[in-house]
Amino acid sequence: MKVLVMNAGSSSLKYQLYDMRDETVLASGRVERIGMDSSIVTHEVPGHPEVRDVSEILDHVTAVKRVADMIVHPSHGVLKDIKEIDAVGHRVVHGGEVFKESVLVTQEVKLEIRKLFDLAPLHNPAHMMGITAVEANLPDVPQAVVFDTAFHQTMPQTAYLYPIPTVLYRRHKIRRYGFHGTSHHYVSDQAAEVLGKPLASIKMISCHIGNGASITAIQGGKSVDTSMGLTPLEGLMMGTRSGDLDPAIVPFTMNKEELTLSEVNSMLNKHSGLLAISGISSDMREIVQAMDEGDRNAQLAFDMYTYRMRKYIGAYAAAMNGVDAIVFTAGVGENSERLRAAVCKGLTFLGVELDTFLNSEHSKSARIISTADSKVQVLVVPTNEELLIARDTYKLVKEQSNK
Ligand code: ADP
Numbered sequence: 001m002k003v004l005v006m007n008a009g010s011s012s013l014k015y016q017l018y019d020m021r022d023e024t025v026l027a028s029g030r031v032e033r034i035g036m037d038s039s040i041v042t043h044e045v046p047g048h049p050e051v052r053d054v055s056e057i058l059d060h061v062t063a064v065k066r067v068a069d070m071i072v073h074p075s076h077g078v079l080k081d082i083k084e085i086d087a088v089g090h091r092v093v094h095g096g097e098v099f100k101e102s103v104l105v106t107q108e109v110k111l112e113i114r115k116l117f118d119l120a121p122l123h124n125p126a127h128m129m130g131i132t133a134v135e136a137n138l139p140d141v142p143q144a145v146v147f148d149t150a151f152h153q154t155m156p157q158t159a160y161l162y163p164i165p166t167v168l169y170r171r172h173k174i175r176r177y178g179f180h181g182t183s184h185h186y187v188s189d190q191a192a193e194v195l196g197k198p199l200a201s202i203k204m205i206s207c208h209i210g211n212g213a214s215i216t217a218i219q220g221g222k223s224v225d226t227s228m229g230l231t232p233l234e235g236l237m238m239g240t241r242s243g244d245l246d247p248a249i250v251p252f253t254m255n256k257e258e259l260t261l262s263e264v265n266s267m268l269n270k271h272s273g274l275l276a277i278s279g280i281s282s283d284m285r286e287i288v289q290a291m292d293e294g295d296r297n298a299q300l301a302f303d304m305y306t307y308r309m310r311k312y313i314g315a316y317a318a319a320m321n322g323v324d325a326i327v328f329t330a331g332v333g334e335n336s337e338r339l340r341a342a343v344c345k346g347l348t349f350l351g352v353e354l355d356t357f358l359n360s361e362h363s364k365s366a367r368i369i370s371t372a373d374s375k376v377q378v379l380v381v382p383t384n385e386e387l388l389i390a391r392d393t394y395k396l397v398k399e400q401s402n403k
Pocket of ligand 1: 166209210211212239282283284285303330332336
């Protein structure tokens with residue numbers, strides 16, 4: 001079975017084509033600048049040079065058409081006929097309280113996703129455009145949706161409710177949803193495999209540290225708490241996002257600086273975090289480099305970032321009354337030994353002992369980086385959200401055809 005995985009944004013679209021027999025990626029790529037001048041399609045077949053095509057792509061229907069053209073192209077295509085695609089799986093950021101797992105797309109499902117536009121105004125409408133564009137180009141192909149929030153739907157009320165008037169939850173569904181669920185789910189499965197233990201027996205803290213960052217407490221394979229909230233702004237300090245702060249800072253700053261709602265929103269989402277404190281960059285590589293050159297603000301940004309991570313790990317160890325494994329994943333988590341070392345250095349009270357050599361090894365595979373004696377196992381697990389989307393899509397379509 002061939003599954004096309006799609007992540008549609010408002011002006012971009014990323015794709016991977018999987019052969020599910022051995023879960024290999026046949027081709028991948030992206031369309032950028034949809035609806036703008038000179039849109040770019042970049043297409044790559046493993047082992048071959050990247051192909052780029054610049055042309056006008058005004059909407060998502062045309063974008064999907066171009067992707068299909070690339071996939072069946074006589075020289076850089078990988079399929080003879082687009083009908084060889086058996087299913088399409090979409091990443092959808094917000095599934096609200098309705099979607100607790102991945103589902104096949106139906107009229108009802110589309111209606112529910114539309115109802116969630118308010119909760120994810122930047123993402124869900126774009127995902128819907130992706131779904132509609134696939135319908136227009138591949139009308140008979142089943143589609144599935146995989147939600148960033150679904151994995152966290154197992155959180156108990158104690159963890160997902162905010163201590164504010166409950167009418168706000170009842171009326172507007174204001175609560176913690178959490179994000180990066182597909183990644184936390186994928187790496188927790190992988191980590192259990194590496195540890196050789198059933199997931200049901202492990203208390204795990206999974207740290208997805210990329211441009212956006214979140215930490216999840218996973219007990220028996222289920223998310224029991226996570227650092228992102230109603231939106232992906234809560235929790236850890238991130239590249240450009242503030243993460244946790246005193247909510248009173250919002251009205252106070254608006255008043256003192258005469259900022260509008262959208263200005264304060266943009267300040268907290270785009271001009272805070274590593275970027276604000278270092279004054280240099282939101283990219284951890286540049287922070288570490290500047291820090292090594294003696295830049296004190298970069299050092300402060302790094303220290304705040306890792307301090308806040310450590311506080312969450314401590315909190316989640318308390319939430320689960322213990323922790324067996326800590327997992328690092330995503331751009332920073334997978335690649336920055338400096339970050340992992342700094343975070344783990346302050347966790348010796350939990351029994352965390354990092355193996356300096358294993359931590360510094362460069363490898364693309366899931367691995368343990370703690371010492372043999374460490375009470376808590378520490379792992380690096382490369383995330384692969386696309387593969388989990390492909391797997392869920394494959395499973396749903398197969399179940400449907402067996403009915
Ligand atoms: P996104 O949240 O956009 O999916 P990623 O998970 O791809 O992000 O992470 C991207 C981030 O990973 C970059 O902004 C960069 O800061 C960080 N990163 C990548 N490689 C390294 C590295 N070797 N050391 C430190 N940080 C890195």
